[in-house]
Amino acid sequence: MTETTYREAIRQALIDGMEADADVILMGEEVGLYGGAYGVTKGLIDMFGASRVIDTPISEPAIIGAAIGAAMTGLRPVAELMYVDFAGMAMDQIANQAAKSRYMFGGQIGVPMVLRTQGGTGRSAAAQHSQSLEAWMLHTPGLRLVMPGTVNDAYHLLRQALRQPDPVVVIEHKGLYTMKGQLDVATPDGAWGQPVTRRTGRDLVILTYSRMLHESLAAADRLAQAGVEAEVIDLRCLNPLDEAPLIEAVRRTGRAMVVTEAAVTGSVASDIAARLGESCFDWLEEPVLRLGGEDIPIPVSPALEKGSIPSADLVHDTALWLVTRKAPPWAA
Amino acid sequence: MTVVSNTGPLARYRMMRRIRSFEERVGELFLKGGSAGSMLHLSIGEEAVVGLTDAMRDGDSFTTHHRGHGVFLGRGADPNRMMAEIAGKQDGYCRGKGGSMHIADRALGHLGANAIVGGGISHVIGAGLTYRNRGTGQISVAFFGDGAMSQGILYESMNMAALWQLPVIFCCINNQYGMGTRVDRSAGSRDFPARAAAFGLNAARADGAEVETVHDTARAMVSAAREGRPGFLEIDAYRFFGHARMDKSPYRTPEEEAEGRQRDPLARARARLLAEGAAEAAELDRIDAAAGTEMDGALDHALAAPAPALSTMFQDVYAPGTPAPRPQADRLRAVLAEEARA
Ligand SMILES: Cc1ncc(C[n+]2csc(CCOP(=O)(O)OP(=O)(O)O)c2C)c(N)n1
Ligand SMILES: [Mg+2]
Numbered sequence: 001m002t003e004t005t006y007r008e009a010i011r012q013a014l015i016d017g018m019e020a021d022a023d024v025i026l027m028g029e030e031v032g033l034y035g036g037a038y039g040v041t042k043g044l045i046d047m048f049g050a051s052r053v054i055d056t057p058i059s060e061p062a063i064i065g066a067a068i069g070a071a072m073t074g075l076r077p078v079a080e081l082m083y084v085d086f087a088g089m090a091m092d093q094i095a096n097q098a099a100k101s102r103y104m105f106g107g108q109i110g111v112p113m114v115l116r117t118q119g120g121t122g123r124s125a126a127a128q129h130s131q132s133l134e135a136w137m138l139h140t141p142g143l144r145l146v147m148p149g150t151v152n153d154a155y156h157l158l159r160q161a162l163r164q165p166d167p168v169v170v171i172e173h174k175g176l177y178t179m180k181g182q183l184d185v186a187t188p189d190g191a192w193g194q195p196v197t198r199r200t201g202r203d204l205v206i207l208t209y210s211r212m213l214h215e216s217l218a219a220a221d222r223l224a225q226a227g228v229e230a231e232v233i234d235l236r237c238l239n240p241l242d243e244a245p246l247i248e249a250v251r252r253t254g255r256a257m258v259v260t261e262a263a264v265t266g267s268v269a270s271d272i273a274a275r276l277g278e279s280c281f282d283w284l285e286e287p288v289l290r291l292g293g294e295d296i297p298i299p300v301s302p303a304l305e306k307g308s309i310p311s312a313d314l315v316h317d318t319a320l321w322l323v324t325r326k327a328p329p330w331a332a
Numbered sequence: 333m334t335v336v337s338n339t340g341p342l343a344r345y346r347m348m349r350r351i352r353s354f355e356e357r358v359g360e361l362f363l364k365g366g367s368a369g370s371m372l373h374l375s376i377g378e379e380a381v382v383g384l385t386d387a388m389r390d391g392d393s394f395t396t397h398h399r400g401h402g403v404f405l406g407r408g409a410d411p412n413r414m415m416a417e418i419a420g421k422q423d424g425y426c427r428g429k430g431g432s433m434h435i436a437d438r439a440l441g442h443l444g445a446n447a448i449v450g451g452g453i454s455h456v457i458g459a460g461l462t463y464r465n466r467g468t469g470q471i472s473v474a475f476f477g478d479g480a481m482s483q484g485i486l487y488e489s490m491n492m493a494a495l496w497q498l499p500v501i502f503c504c505i506n507n508q509y510g511m512g513t514r515v516d517r518s519a520g521s522r523d524f525p526a527r528a529a530a531f532g533l534n535a536a537r538a539d540g541a542e543v544e545t546v547h548d549t550a551r552a553m554v555s556a557a558r559e560g561r562p563g564f565l566e567i568d569a570y571r572f573f574g575h576a577r578m579d580k581s582p583y584r585t586p587e588e589e590a591e592g593r594q595r596d597p598l599a600r601a602r603a604r605l606l607a608e609g610a611a612e613a614a615e616l617d618r619i620d621a622a623a624g625t626e627m628d629g630a631l632d633h634a635l636a637a638p639a640p641a642l643s644t645m646f647q648d649v650y651a652p653g654t655p656a657p658r659p660q661a662d663r664l665r666a667v668l669a670e671e672a673r674a
Contacts, residue, residue: 033583034512057482057518058449058510089448089483124369124420126431128447264660287667295657296649300368300431301420304645321668331665 001184006154007177010040010116013158014078016185018048021076024162027054028063028080028116037082038118038177060086064093064115068167071113072101076162084119084133084171091136098167099142114161115169120211120261121298121305122175130298130305132210132262137169138238138271144168145238149213151181153196153236156188164192173211193240197249201229203323204255207246207272209235212259212310219315228323238268246272247279254285255322261309264292286322291315337389338551342611344386344543345601346619348379351402352598353620353627354411358401358418358432362577366635368420368431370577371447375402377572378505380597382406383538383546384473384565387554393441393459394473395452398433399505400445403475408440411627415634422640429640429648443472449510450476450483453502457489460498464560471499471557479510481524487531493562494532501553501563502528505540507571508592512583528564540569541595544604570595 004012018024026041026048032055035042045053056063060081067079081087087094094115102110121130137145144166148154154172161168190196198213199220208216213234220230231249235241250256256276258269273288280288294308317328339347355374361367375381378399385406388394396403404414409425417424418432425437433447443459446452452474459472480486481504493500504524508515515522525535534556538546546567553563570592574581581589605611646656666672 030511030513033517037511055513055517057513058479059482059484061484086448089450123371124367124431125371126369126433126447127429128433128451129371289664289667291664292660294645294660296645297429299420299429299640299645300434301428301640302368303639304420304428304642307642308645318664318668321664325668325670327665327669331661331669 001182003180004151004183005177006148006151006172006179006181007038007040009151009154009183010158010172011042011044012183012185013155014041014044015047017159017162018052021162023074023076024078025052025054025070025075026078026080027056027067029056029058029082031055031080036080038174040177060089061093064090065097067113067115068093068098068101068111071111071167072109076112078114078116078162081115081117083129084117085128085131087117087133087136094143095140099140102166103142110165111167112165113167114158115167116158116172117169118172118174120173120175121309124300124302124305126300127297132260132293134171134238135262135267137171138268142166144240145171146236147171147210147238148236149173149176149210149234150189151179151183152189155183155185157236160188160192171210175211190236193237193242195242195245196234196236197231197245198234199230199232201231202253203229204253204257204319205231205233205249206257206259206315206319207233207235208259209238210261212261215310215312216259216315218312219319222312222316223319226320228320230319235272243275243279246276250276250280250288251283254283256280256284257289257291257319257322259310259315260292262293263295264290265295267292289318289322291318337386339386341544341601341605344382344547345605345616346623347382347386347406348543348598348601349620349623350411350626351379351382351405352376353623354405354414354630355401357415357627357631359577361415361419361631361634364635366419368418368428371398372418372432372577373399373575374573375399377593377596378402378507378540378567378569380540380543380546380569381475381503381505381567383543384503384550384567387547387550388471388473391441391468391470392472393443393456393470394475395443395455396445396475397449397452397477397480398445398447399477400435400475401432404435404437404442404445407442409437411630412633415630416637419634419637420639421634421637422644423637427640427644427648450480450485452476453480453483453486454489456500457492457498460493460500460562461496463499464496469558471501471554473501473503475503475505477510478504478506478508478515478524479518480504481527482518490528490531490533490564497560498562499557499560501557501565502533504564504566505569506566507569509571509575511575511579514584524566525564533564534561535564537566537568540567541597541600543597543601569597
């Protein structure tokens with residue numbers, strides 16, 4: 001157990017993954033000499049050389065496409081998209097090529113690659129550098145999708161991703177890179193595909209992932225002061241996702257809220273809420289609530305940006321409303 | 333608004349000075365904590381782009397990359413509104429929604445700055461179709477960096493421009509770097525005009541240290557484009573500072589930077605004006621001082637300007653008069669309010 005940062009944990013996972021398997025290569029814009037736009041791959045080119053840590057031109061479709069070809073023929077590439085927003089450039093390679101090859105080709109040609117990228121708000125990086133696009137990935141059968149919210153998960157989900165037979169998209173959060181936490185390289189928080197309960201509670205369940213985990217935990221602390229015990233479940237693996245623990249918790253408490261930073265319409269949260277509605281209908285005291293980003297592009301103005309995504313305050317107020325039926329002042 | 337064109341060497345010097353002064357104030361805005369974020373890309377060292385912006389005329393349109401402040405000033409931007417946008421303020425060009433990387437102004441023909449490398453290039457093809465079909469005589473220019481030379485959409489667009497003989501120009505401002513990657517580490521062949529020529533474009537490279545050289549080349553290219561001969565102009569320049577405000581360029585040597593900064597289009601223009609007797613030193617000093625005062629004003633304006641009201645976040649997702657996105661609070665109220673349960 002050591003204290004480290006989310007950034008350092010990812011870097012360590014890449015190092016350990018590359019040391020464990022000589023076929024693992026990294027490729028992407030500025031991953032080598034520059035050390036990654038957010039410093040995650042610093043020094044790796046010196047450790048592993050330029051044939052395993054490959055700086056590419058600014059050519060997103062070809063970066064992903066090349067990784068696909070490498071994966072098809074025996075390497076295990078970790079392709080990096082500097083921002084998940086650039087999936088817009090590369091979506092054909094991601095969704096039509098990587099995701100579908102195994103199926104279209106009758107199971108013959110798998111694509112065991114990892115697509116590392118990061119998303120989210122918090123830097124006034126504006127509409128094309130701040131999105132939360134996990135729903136694009138979740139909506140594409142053939143892709144796996146994980147979104148680490150803790151330091152230990154930042155390490156282990158990436159290590160586990162490197163052992164999967166199919167393409168895995170790992171979406172990090174740009175606002176978490178400097179976050180400190182405990183890393184235990186021997187012990188993952190949970191198995192691949194398992195949600196993790198980060199806090200137990202009897203009154204409602206907050207289901208969330210990535211940076212919103214921390215807003216939700218902060219909200220749960222405040223709820224406890226008001227006598228409301230919220231269970232907080234970190235979804236972390238969005239595909240595959242074992243729904244049984246979610247269903248158990250929601251049936252037990254009768255109230256659930258799904259919290260995401262992504263624009264809420266058509267979001268992962270919408271889908272989770274729908275699944276819980278289907279499987280917990282008779283146990284629910286209240287509708288499964290979704291809390292997410294407003295349905296707008298991310299504005300550059302810091303005040304607008306902050307106001308457009310859930311805060312701990314909003315999670316707290318809404319949860320209290322859900323449990324006590326007393327509307328918060330802003331809802332009046 | 334009228335944008336003058338082909339203004340002459342002294343006016344081009346003035347514009348380059350204004351651009352540099354503006355960019356220096358953008359740096360100050362950041363240091364004062366007044367900018368919206370740190371993703372601010374200064375065009376210092378690339379001011380000779382004025383050689384092309386000054387060859388365009390009223391009504392011509394353009395798109396830029398993320399390092400587009402200089403281009404926009406060259407096409408007549410109001411520094412106050414630009415700086416306010418960079419600060420994310422209500423009276424900025426885009427009401428504080430877009431910021432430095434997404435500045436636009438329809439009135440001045442700015443169809444938008446883009447934070448996706450290569451993202452705005454193809455739009456000039458469509459603009460060219462509009463001007464061709466309507467016979468307006470306008471042209472449209474895409475400004476982008478050397479990094480975009482690696483994006484496939486550039487090649488798709490160049491082919492269409494040549495195929496359809498559109499009134500467009502592709503302007504690659506080659507500042508030798510895409511973030512930390514020097515161009516020799518991103519391009520198998522660095523002869524960019526040769527690539528464009530292979531598509532059938534009227535292609536040239538101009539020395540970005542010499543605004544008058546750029547202007548001479550650009551003028552001819554603009555005339556040809558107006559006649560339906562699309563062009564490609566590489567402006568060979570040097571990025572004086574880091575990629576964005578947090579980047580200290582650890583990947584290049586101080587010697588290289590010193591050498592690159594020798595190729596200063598502003599200093600060269602000044603020296604040339606003096607050598608040719610086209611201006612007195614005192615006059616140039618006055619121009620410099622006036623630019624500084626003007627841009628100090630823009631900085632003060634941006635710092636003092638009000639932030640947009642929270643409710644404006646829902647505006648302009650869709651056109652006025654059509655259904656706007658439903659604020660989350662409204663939905664929660666509809667689900668949870670006591671009346672909703674009755
Ligand atoms: C599609 C896409 N890929 C990557 C990036 C990240 N990025 C932003 S600027 C930049 C370098 C661009 O270099 P260049 O085109 O030469 O423009 P310059 O910054 O030098 O003006 C990169 C890689 C991006 N914004 N968009
Ligand atoms: Mg460049």
